[in-house]
Amino acid sequence: MSTTTASAPAVEPAAVAKTPRPQRARRRRRLSQWGFIAPAVVFMLLFFGYPLVRNVVMSFQDFSPSTFFDGKSPFNGTDNWSKVFEDDLFGKALWHTIVFTIGSLIGQFGIGLALAVFFTKKFPLNGFLRSLILLPWLVPMVVSGIVWRRILDQDTGVLNSFFDTLGLGGGHTPWLTSPSMALFSVIMVNIWIGIPFNMVILYGGLQEIPKELYEAASLDGASAWRTFRSITLPLLKPVITVVLVLGFMSTVKILDLILALTDGGPADSTQTLGTLTYQNSFVQLDFGAGAVVGNVLILISAVFAVFYLRANRSEGK
Amino acid sequence: MTAVPPPDATRAKRRRTGRRARRAAAPLTVVSALVATVALAGCGQQRDDDVYTVLNSSTDDSYHSWDAATLKRCSAQLGITIEQQSVPAAQVMTKSLRMASSKSLPDVIQFDASEMPTFAEPGGLVDLRTLGLSTQDIPKGIVDFGSYKGTYYGAARTVNTLALFYNKDLLKKAGLPVPTTWDEMRETAKKLTQGKQYGIALSAGGAEDGVFQFTPFMWSNGGDETELDSKNVAGALDYWKGLLKDGSLSKSTVNWTQADVNDQFMAGNAAMMINGPWQVETLNTKKSLHWGIAQIPVPKTGDKSVGPLGGAILTVPNTGDTAREKTAAKIIQCMSSEKEQITYARNSWMVPANEKAAAIWRKEVPELDALADQVATARSRTAKVGAGWSSVSLALQSAFQSALTGQNSAAALKKAQARATSGN
Numbered sequence: 001m002s003t004t005t006a007s008a009p010a011v012e013p014a015a016v017a018k019t020p021r022p023q024r025a026r027r028r029r030r031l032s033q034w035g036f037i038a039p040a041v042v043f044m045l046l047f048f049g050y051p052l053v054r055n056v057v058m059s060f061q062d063f064s065p066s067t068f069f070d071g072k073s074p075f076n077g078t079d080n081w082s083k084v085f086e087d088d089l090f091g092k093a094l095w096h097t098i099v100f101t102i103g104s105l106i107g108q109f110g111i112g113l114a115l116a117v118f119f120t121k122k123f124p125l126n127g128f129l130r131s132l133i134l135l136p137w138l139v140p141m142v143v144s145g146i147v148w149r150r151i152l153d154q155d156t157g158v159l160n161s162f163f164d165t166l167g168l169g170g171g172h173t174p175w176l177t178s179p180s181m182a183l184f185s186v187i188m189v190n191i192w193i194g195i196p197f198n199m200v201i202l203y204g205g206l207q208e209i210p211k212e213l214y215e216a217a218s219l220d221g222a223s224a225w226r227t228f229r230s231i232t233l234p235l236l237k238p239v240i241t242v243v244l245v246l247g248f249m250s251t252v253k254i255l256d257l258i259l260a261l262t263d264g265g266p267a268d269s270t271q272t273l274g275t276l277t278y279q280n281s282f283v284q285l286d287f288g289a290g291a292v293v294g295n296v297l298i299l300i301s302a303v304f305a306v307f308y309l310r311a312n313r314s315e316g317k
Numbered sequence: 318m319t320a321v322p323p324p325d326a327t328r329a330k331r332r333r334t335g336r337r338a339r340r341a342a343a344p345l346t347v348v349s350a351l352v353a354t355v356a357l358a359g360c361g362q363q364r365d366d367d368v369y370t371v372l373n374s375s376t377d378d379s380y381h382s383w384d385a386a387t388l389k390r391c392s393a394q395l396g397i398t399i400e401q402q403s404v405p406a407a408q409v410m411t412k413s414l415r416m417a418s419s420k421s422l423p424d425v426i427q428f429d430a431s432e433m434p435t436f437a438e439p440g441g442l443v444d445l446r447t448l449g450l451s452t453q454d455i456p457k458g459i460v461d462f463g464s465y466k467g468t469y470y471g472a473a474r475t476v477n478t479l480a481l482f483y484n485k486d487l488l489k490k491a492g493l494p495v496p497t498t499w500d501e502m503r504e505t506a507k508k509l510t511q512g513k514q515y516g517i518a519l520s521a522g523g524a525e526d527g528v529f530q531f532t533p534f535m536w537s538n539g540g541d542e543t544e545l546d547s548k549n550v551a552g553a554l555d556y557w558k559g560l561l562k563d564g565s566l567s568k569s570t571v572n573w574t575q576a577d578v579n580d581q582f583m584a585g586n587a588a589m590m591i592n593g594p595w596q597v598e599t600l601n602t603k604k605s606l607h608w609g610i611a612q613i614p615v616p617k618t619g620d621k622s623v624g625p626l627g628g629a630i631l632t633v634p635n636t637g638d639t640a641r642e643k644t645a646a647k648i649i650q651c652m653s654s655e656k657e658q659i660t661y662a663r664n665s666w667m668v669p670a671n672e673k674a675a676a677i678w679r680k681e682v683p684e685l686d687a688l689a690d691q692v693a694t695a696r697s698r699t700a701k702v703g704a705g706w707s708s709v710s711l712a713l714q715s716a717f718q719s720a721l722t723g724q725n726s727a728a729a730l731k732k733a734q735a736r737a738t739s740g741n
Binding site for chain 2: 070083149174177284
């Protein structure tokens with residue numbers, strides 16, 4: 001940014017007059033290009049670059065409530081890191097995050113794709129049903145969480161009562177109250193929330209596929225499965241990548257849903273890296289330790305972003 | 318901001334007038350200027366001389382209006398304007414810390430007493446005694462409740478604790494007396510468990526609610542937060558496990574907040590519950606429910622029932638402006654005066670902190686006598702561990718949840734003790 005403003009007066013005014021036309025035009029274009037880019041660069045540096053760097057630095061500092069008063073946050077080497085990594089809870093939270101993310105993505109994407117394909121068919125009430133499925137997306141995450149907590153209550157929840165009336169009660173299922181079930185239930189709820197997003201984007205992608213290809217396939221006598229595998233999937237690939245990467249980014253950092261459903265419990269069985277960051281930073285007010293977990297989350301996301309960019313680049317060729 | 322033309326408009330005009338495109342760098346300057354203005358505006362907040370701010374967590378409609386009425390009376394009495402700023406309870410601490418770093422602290426902050434040490438430790442609060450507030454007529458337990466390391470930082474208007482709420486009709490129908498010991502409570506709960514109705518409900522949730530509810534069992538059994546792996550703490554946890562094993566307590570308890578527990582009790586899904594007076598307002602909305610209140614049962618006859626002291630305290634943050642701090646203390650004095658305490662207690666069903674006010678209040682609501690007695694022997698969570706409470710609390714909630722879902726109590730608590738001490 002400083003180069004554009006500093007170099008500008010240097011060429012003025014005599015130099016400008018002497019330079020030949022094409023060169024002047026090129027320079028003018030270059031400068032205006034920079035003018036367009038600069039605000040974005042400044043924005044990125046301020047709102048993404050600074051917090052990112054600050055978070056990394058903070059993870060090497062003793063950043064406690066007293067820092068807010070005296071502004072002192074002495075560097076403490078890798079103390080925060082070793083403290084976080086030595087805690088069993090970190091390993092648990094990392095594992096839960098992996099299971100949660102993979103489980104959610106498979107469920108959301110699988111059901112979302114099935115529904116998207118289903119809705120490409122013409123049938124009565126298609127549009128109405130499609131908009132109905134969007135509902136989970138419109139409800140705020142915390143509201144869904146609280147409603148689902150009631151639905152999944154072991155004794156008074158609607159879900160268990162429903163199984164009761166079907167005669168499938170057989171001892172109430174401890175959806176959220178057993179440490180071995182809770183993570184599974186939380187994943188289920190997150191799948192429910194994520195289906196609309198997956199469906200909408202994939203449905204949009206399906207609309208882009210030329211109808212002629214399907215006609216040609218049916219003339220060739222291709223089966224439904226073959227058509228799906230050889231036409232739908234390959235042509236949908238760019239959209240699939242986008243859906244999965246966006247889904248990954250929003251799932252891996254999950255916090256609000258878990259806080260509303262289980263608060264990380266019972267017995268830490270639904271603690272994820274997101275809830276651990278929250279707990280360290282905002283319950284224990286140990287911002288250094290919180291930053292460590294936050295950095296791990298960023299690192300995981302960064303690795304996937306690289307994969308995404310590479311996939312995009314190879315497609316571009 | 319409106320004075321600065323948007324970058325695109327500037328650009329279009331320049332091009333039309335045929336000026337050099339080099340000026341395209343203008344948007345950059347505009348953006349930088351905007352950013353600088355916004356950043357600077359965020360810092361120095363202007364203080365108005367006659368306007369004072371009280372930061373509290375009264376986001377709930379009724380609490381907000383009660384406080385507004387109190388502040389209106391105090392404004393008139395002191396000849397100043399007092400504004401109320403309410404944020405959710407979980408954000409009071411982080412908001413205050415941010416305000417401390419940007420030097421824009423309010424004049425009075427209402428903290429949950431268990432959080433106060435965290436703010437007092439780095440010197441964020443002013444000693445109320447030096448500002449002229451007296452602790453006369455306030456029981457020692459409640460003075461300690463608002464103190465950290467011997468300094469009195471916070472004045473309570475009212476305090477609360479936990480008690481045993483019971484459904485009078487159900488107990489009467491079963492011909493059972495109100496339990497006073499652990500064994501009696503376990504028996505009573507067992508007998509009252511039938512069909513969809515559980516004998517007792519309590520919160521063992523994975524947050525402060527659950528820990529708050531565990532403390533009366535831990536403390537009445539001689540346990541202590543500094544030694545989570547002691548036999549007495551394990552005994553209290555085993556007692557909870559026993560209630561679960563009998564089937565008198567729903568397994569959902571590990572997922573319940575105290576508000577959920579109240580819902581269960583009101584819906585008739587539980588014959589007794591452990592809860593606090595802040596639920597009374599809601600309980601009274603159901604006219605057909607006849608509830609009674611008693612002290613939390615003790616391990617053996619003759620033991621003392623020790624409940625956790627809860628509630629908010631009014632503090633003066635350290636702004637360095639002595640004149641304003643003195644006025645802030647006067648605001649607190651007004652808010653916690655005998656008269657205001659009684660008014661607040663009548664609204665919120667909590668017990669006035671001042672002895673004289675409490676005596677008057679007791680006569681008005683004899684049905685809450687048991688609660689007032691429980692408050693008299695209650696203790697604060699932070700008296701022993703101070704700012705380390707959050708670590709203890711996190712370790713403890715993880716431990717009792719593990720134990721209630723199958724693990725051995727002693728093993729879970731041993732781990733909790735290790736975690737609690739490493740976190741400090």
